[in-house]
């Protein structure tokens with residue numbers, strides 16, 4: 001039984017239903033040599049959007065300078081060494097027209113050195129360059145799209161030395177997604193360059209009433225967005241978490257090395273989340289084996305946010321080589337429990353998330369057996385502070401407190 005004590009109530013919960021052993025589809029995931037663990041890095045969109053106004057906002061407009069400065073901080077301040085390696089530009093890097101030969105070109109004022117030079121800049125610092133295009137005839141912000149040019153664009157990206165492509169879905173339809181996303185995957189493969197392929201396919205397909213075939217999507221894409229854009233607010237982060245917990249269409253089971261469900265960017269270090277909420281996003285993205293592309297200003301990162309992003313114990317849960325996406329296994333009022341199998345085999349990361357927004361920390365009392373974890377004896381550690389909690393047999397009782405809009409994250413290592 002799990003006992004949850006909060007708001008003067010004691011909730012007794014039914015013993016966990018049946019713990020279904022995860023059946024994974026690792027064999028079917030895209031095998032192009034990259035994204036064997038969830039990709040980590042920086043992405044421009046949530047924080048910098050389509051700010052092209054370099055005259056009035058030179059430090060924050062989408063430009064090579066912005067990406068170079070981000071890369072410098074990532075290399076100098078420990079982000080790269082913690083695993084954040086992709087520096088990814090989103091929409092609004094393109095010139096309004098293709099060049100006279102029909103090839104893509106960056107906007108010359110904001111990217112005067114060109115994309116090859118920008119990729120070299122990243123590679124010289126041990127980083128990688130991510131780029132953005134769209135499956136339709138225009139990107140979401142109205143720049144030239146890849147429709148009718150996919151092979152040429154794949155070749156252009158490879159020639160420049162690009163390491164990741166985010167392929168958006170504006171201006172497409174279900175038919176185009178089903179054909180076009182696999183087509184681009186093949187063109188990228190044919191370039192011979194190992195490029196992480198990030199698809200917006202399932203999100204656009206469901207938005208247009210289609211039923212995404214996740215098994216097929218995982219065969220062609222290294223990461224795939226299931227839901228709309230994330231914003232800098234707790235409601236947005238929690239909405240993403242709830243959707244992953246609900247798992248409509250059973251997308252969780254297709255995740256594995258080479259293919260990851262993508263709940264969108266990490267917004268830690270911006271304006272909208274409290275310290276507890278930042279920890280919650282970090283913990284859940286780790287449990288969900290989500291790509292960790294941070295959209296924030298590394299040049300102005302608050303120390304407490306930086307400590308969360310660089311916590312190597314949390315990162316190791318996200319990057320665990322087993323590559324199993326964790327699941328929400330029970331809900332107890334405002335508290336949900338999630339588990340993710342990690343190495344060594346038989347071990348688990350466990351998180352309790354408190355979606356409540358008021359009052360005081362909720363006390364949760366549980367046993368490993370309640371969570372379906374009963375293979376042996378476990379050494380349990382709280383992960384953010386690395387507090388050793390003790391050794392527990394499956395039926396031993398453990399208690400913890402979970403702050404409102406916060407988490408309690410543990411690693412239970414089999415002894």
Ligand SMILES: *[C@@H]1O[C@H](CO)[C@@H](O)[C@H](O)[C@H]1NC(C)=O
Nearest residue numbers: 031032033188189192193194
């Ligand atoms: C292309 O696909 C083959 C077969 O899946 C794979 O072995 C190879 O690594 C891929 N190459 C690139 C560059 O993606």
Ligand SMILES: *[C@@H]1O[C@H](CO)[C@@H](O)[C@H](O)[C@H]1NC(C)=O
Nearest residue numbers: 020211212247248249250251
């Ligand atoms: C998802 O899994 C559940 C339980 O196994 C099953 O009943 C349902 O049909 C599945 N849905 C899809 C879309 O595969």
Ligand SMILES: *[C@@H]1O[C@H](CO)[C@@H](O)[C@H](O)[C@H]1NC(C)=O
Nearest residue numbers: 001367369374393394395396
């Ligand atoms: C744990 O408790 C359950 C039910 O109370 C019992 O069936 C099981 O044998 C116990 N396991 C151990 C290892 O004591």
